[in-house]
Amino acid sequence: MSVTFTAFRALVRKDIQLFLRDRRALVISVLTPIVVAAFFGFLFAPTGSGGNPVSRMKVGITDLDHSALTKAVLESLNQDASLEIQELPEDQALQLVRSGKLRAAIVFPADFEASATGALVGAGAMPDVKLLYDPSQSMIRPMVAGLLSQHVMQRLSRPAFIGTAKPIPFNVDNVAVTTGPRYNSYAHSFAGMSIQFILFMGIDAGIALLLMRQEGMWRRLRAAPLSGAVLLGSRVAGTTLIAIMILSVVYLVARVVFDVRIAGSVPGFWMVACAFALLAATTGLMIASLGRSVGATRGVAMFSVLILVMLGGAWVPSFLFPEWLQHVTEFTPTRWAVDGLDAMTWRGLPLQSAYAPTAILVGWSALFALIAVWRFNWEDG
DSSP states (O other): OOHHHHHHHHHHHHHHHHHHHOHHHHHHHHHHHHHHHHHHHHHTOOSSTTSOOOOOEEEEEEESSOOHHHHHHHHHHHTOTTEEEEEOOHHHHHHHHHTTSSSEEEEEOTTHHHHHHHHHTTSSOOOEEEEEEOGGGTTHHHHHHHHHHHHHHHHHTSTTTTSSOOSOOSEEEEEEOOSSSSOOHHHHHHHHHHHHHHHHHHHHHHHHHHHHHHTTHHHHHHHSSOOHHHHHHHHHHHHHHHHHHHHHHHHHHHHHHHOOOOOSOHHHHHHHHHHHHHHHHHHHHHHHHHOOSHHHHHHHHHHHHHHHHHHTTSSSOGGGSOHHHHHHHTTSHHHHHHHHHHHHTTTOOOGGGGHHHHHHHHHHHHHHHHHHHHHOOSSOO
16 A cells, blocks of 8 residues: 555545534534425425425405405405405505515405406406505415405305306406515515625624634733723624625625615615624624634534524525414514515615614624623633
């Protein structure tokens, strides 16, 4: 056996031993792909026996007819296992669809029953049923339109109305609801990916601080006449500014190349952006305070960020989650970051819609900063 091959084998063995020695990093390396694969498998599992039940579609109903037919259709829609019906005034339904809290809304016009039954026998024009839908969920529109047609025809086919009805006696007027000029699918993608990779940048900032402590640079900084608050605060401020610069460049490219516009409030957009940048910075600081070895800390941090990004709807829109999981994600800061950036870009919502995401992101940042200060080892390194 040659000396070169012996050396080669020894080096390979050394690398494998180093990898296996760090048990936490090893577990994370194996656990991360398992959890991510299980999440997507669960999310897109077939429905039915043993499958993942799809969340019920939240659909608003506005009945301007108040006829026997519309009441019967509303009763039938309420019994549909795939729908969660809310009876609302038209303006409220419009606002809820615009803000993404309803997937769609159906508006039955006045005299719907008389016009629809007349149209069946050629005695008049077909009425228009307005279908308001969230353009980010375009696959929902044909589903809701199909269910609407099915339930209306089932009720019209009963003897109390006209007998056996075959042609659909109404038109569906599809209305994409946004305040902005039009829906741009790139807007959500840029929000999600910006959040993911800026959080990764926050991890790198935390790992850099951990390396400073391990290499003794932190001890030399502590020897200077500077308080711990100044040292840690400067790291947070610097990382926050870097995150804001990254967001600025990303959205500038998004605007120039992909026509992603801030259709809502520009101050609101920057409120959410700055709050998220602060979150990324304090996340890195908390990582540095809790971390031990660089390898294990990086693995745990990346695993945590991937989970937060998944639950926040950055990869897959949160409306595809089961209903119980949608409620769980409301407790994650990434969900509020994604929703806040969406609200200020393609949804075109006003400044007030940025208040809640900003406040929640700042609150999480304060919590992370408190944990970091509490657990930070001021003397090590």
